Amino acid sequence: MITVPRIRRIDIAILLGLIGIALWAQPVRSESFSEKLTRQLNSNAQRETLKALERGLVVDEAAIKTTLPEGADRRVVLRTRAAVYEKVADFERAEADFTTALSLAPSDPALYLDRGYFYLRRQRYGDAMTDFMAGARMEPRKTAYPYAIGRVYAAMGEHERAIGSYTDAVRIDPQDARALLARAEAKINLERFDEAKVDYNRALRSALRGPTDRFYAYLGRGYAAMVLQDYDAAVADFDSALEIDDKAFNAIVWRAYANERRGRTDLAIVDYERAVAYDPADQAIRTNLQRLRSK
Numbered sequence: 001m002i003t004v005p006r007i008r009r010i011d012i013a014i015l016l017g018l019i020g021i022a023l024w025a026q027p028v029r030s031e032s033f034s035e036k037l038t039r040q041l042n043s044n045a046q047r048e049t050l051k052a053l054e055r056g057l058v059v060d061e062a063a064i065k066t067t068l069p070e071g072a073d074r075r076v077v078l079r080t081r082a083a084v085y086e087k088v089a090d091f092e093r094a095e096a097d098f099t100t101a102l103s104l105a106p107s108d109p110a111l112y113l114d115r116g117y118f119y120l121r122r123q124r125y126g127d128a129m130t131d132f133m134a135g136a137r138m139e140p141r142k143t144a145y146p147y148a149i150g151r152v153y154a155a156m157g158e159h160e161r162a163i164g165s166y167t168d169a170v171r172i173d174p175q176d177a178r179a180l181l182a183r184a185e186a187k188i189n190l191e192r193f194d195e196a197k198v199d200y201n202r203a204l205r206s207a208l209r210g211p212t213d214r215f216y217a218y219l220g221r222g223y224a225a226m227v228l229q230d231y232d233a234a235v236a237d238f239d240s241a242l243e244i245d246d247k248a249f250n251a252i253v254w255r256a257y258a259n260e261r262r263g264r265t266d267l268a269i270v271d272y273e274r275a276v277a278y279d280p281a282d283q284a285i286r287t288n289l290q291r292l293r294s295k
Helices: 012-016 033-041 044-054 061-065 074-087 091-103 110-121 125-138 144-155 159-172 177-189 193-205 211-227 231-244 249-261 265-278 283-293
Strands: none
Touching (some): 061 074, 074 091, 074 110, 091 110, 125 144, 144 177, 159 177, 211 231, 249 283, 265 283
């Protein structure tokens, strides 16, 4: 008896990380706030700031400002300190800094994304929704807000509503690959595999932001093809995903299963062996491998 490999779901939003939060100036290469913060945290000054925070000390705004580029205003300082507080799990102070930054004039709608995603990471879904909707009212043509609302619905398990929000984002920008990928993911969760493949196809034709997006597009489309028993297409997509990340557990296991189903037992054994090496405790995979070896 063939044991279908179990799904190890990894939410797309988690791998994408924090949504892009604009800093005080745009560099030549566009970076998200989280990327800039990571780069800044590599400096000695920021490492000392983190050490102080981890000891439970309060770091004043002046100390944060010394670690930032010249010209950073108070809003940037507060956003940076909020992110650092969150990094060391001082959530109360992180929220306070986000809220103070929001109160500064002139208002910056992007801060509703910052604080909204903070709330989403804390599973405070109502607060996250309130912030994302407030930002959407201020910037109705920006896809980041309906996408973010969709992430809240997805986190709550309300995938049909999530699809509606992602569709709102796609109406604003039909080439928004992030919204297309998220909508495909929601359709996978609802077992609407044919529709999911359509969105993955559209995403792969659009301006995907980088290898992570391409990986998930190939992985998701391959999974949909596998469930629909189009094993050749599934293997081709898993091959593409593994070219991006050759240690991706799901892609290895699913490719093994798809190869087995299309009669390539030799290739299936190779992938099951790799999967067992990565996770020796997975009994279902060990069972599949032993069964194939005994043939």
